[in-house]
Amino acid sequence: MKRQIIDIISQFDTIIIHRHVRPDPDAYGSQIALKKLLEKNYPQKKVFAVGSHDVNLSYLAFPDQIDDGVYKGALVIVTDTANTERIDDERYMNGAKLIKIDHHPDDDKYGDIRWVDTSASSTSEMIYELFEVGKETERWLLPDEAARLLFAGIVGDTGRFLFSSTSIRTFEAAGDLIRYQFDRSELFKGMYEMPRNILHLLGYVFQQFEMDENGAAQIRLHKEILKEYDATSEQASLLVGSLGEVKGIKAWVVFIEEDDQIRVRLRSKGPVINGIAKEFGGGGHPLAAGASAESWEEADLVVKRIKEVCQNK
Known part of the structure; x- marks a missing residue:
């Protein structure tokens, strides 16, 4: 070829x-x-x-x-x-x-x-x-x-x-x-160098993320949070992999709210998650994928699926 x-x-x-x-x-x-x-x-x-x-x-x-x-x-x-x-x-x-x-x-x-x-x-x-x-x-x-x-x-x-x-x-x-x-x-x-405001946003991510007993985690970055830290959605996306440093985490999703949609960024240390991305109109690698959600109700469904794959792993 x-x-x-x-x-x-x-x-x-x-x-x-x-x-x-x-x-x-x-x-x-x-x-x-x-x-x-x-x-x-x-x-x-x-x-x-x-x-x-x-x-x-x-x-x-x-x-x-x-x-x-x-x-x-x-x-x-x-x-x-x-x-x-x-x-x-x-x-x-x-x-x-x-x-x-x-x-x-x-x-x-x-x-x-x-x-x-x-x-x-x-x-x-x-x-x-x-x-x-x-x-x-x-x-x-x-x-x-x-x-x-x-x-x-x-x-x-x-x-x-x-x-x-x-x-x-x-x-x-x-x-x-x-x-x-x-x-x-x-x-x-x-x-890898970051401005101070993005480092502060990273601190918010580590302080506010939620993880269940099976290692499924999530963090929601609403527009108001991005505005508070003077961060763009693109800059917030640079932080998606950071939660991989958390001990016990298996798979996680970072939601980044934009004006017309919610970006869904999925990462995993083992469970295959690109199938979840496909369910919501996205795709990617088995351990790194992305999609979009139209509402926070749809985001809840993504979290439910993340929890399911971690529970079965």
């Missing part, structure tokens, strides 16, 4: 790369690293990475802004996005051919070509493997900036190598990437 993707890439003069809405380091890492990789090895091609910019990821990169006409005859590649509803920028359908590269379960089989590897820790890890094939067959070179972005994507999606998705191949890829010239300390500052 990797060889087939490289062959298709070689056939197009214009390549446009998309990723999912509400991006994380792996979304930016896989998408924009792929752009940098292709620009390095195909300087005659026009390569773009599109989507709405998340200011919290400014330490990584900035996406491109392009006109509709650029899509005519272009190859479109979507990275790190399980289903079409989550693709950022609906123009992904306007190209001549569509490739999906992803590590989430392949529930939505979109694209003319699909490379889906659920055993990969991240889509950034997959892009590194694509580079390795290109290096052997096409003498590809990996620019330092692409290495930085791929390393960030791997670190982000493995929770600093703590998640069970981390494998030998993950460590091998990370080990190869740190040989390139980029400042890891500066990268980690961008990924």
Whole structure:
């Protein structure tokens, strides 16, 4: 499959790369690293990475802004996005051919070509493997900036190598990437340093979360709380994994209230929770998933399901 993707890439003069809405380091890492990789090895091609910019990821990169006409005859590649509803920028359908590269379960089989590897820790890890094939067959070179972005994507999606998705191949890829010239300390500052107000919000999360005797936990961040701490919903989302430090916790849900919906962020240390996300119109990995709730009554149903899977585990 990797060889087939490289062959298709070689056939197009214009390549446009998309990723999912509400991006994380792996979304930016896989998408924009792929752009940098292709620009390095195909300087005659026009390569773009599109989507709405998340200011919290400014330490990584900035996406491109392009006109509709650029899509005519272009190859479109979507990275790190399980289903079409989550693709950022609906123009992904306007190209001549569509490739999906992803590590989430392949529930939505979109694209003319699909490379889906659920055993990969991240889509950034997959892009590194694509580079390795290109290096052997096409003498590809990996620019330092692409290495930085791929390393960030791997670190982000493995929770600093703590998640069970981390494998030998993950460590091998990370080990190869740190040989390139980029400042890891500066990268980690961008990924993990928080302003004081968000640290205070984190304190609120640890003080106010609820956990039952079976290790099922929840915290509800109402709009009033976000306003009190001068935090955006995107900033609050950065705290979702923090409850994993709590002893005895099995699975948890963080509800983040927005103007038109309630974001549902599910995490687990063992019980499979992406099925719950699917029940509420979302999806994701077995131990990390997301969805949306229309009301706090619907949020109650999510909590009920979390409690059920923890009780049966």
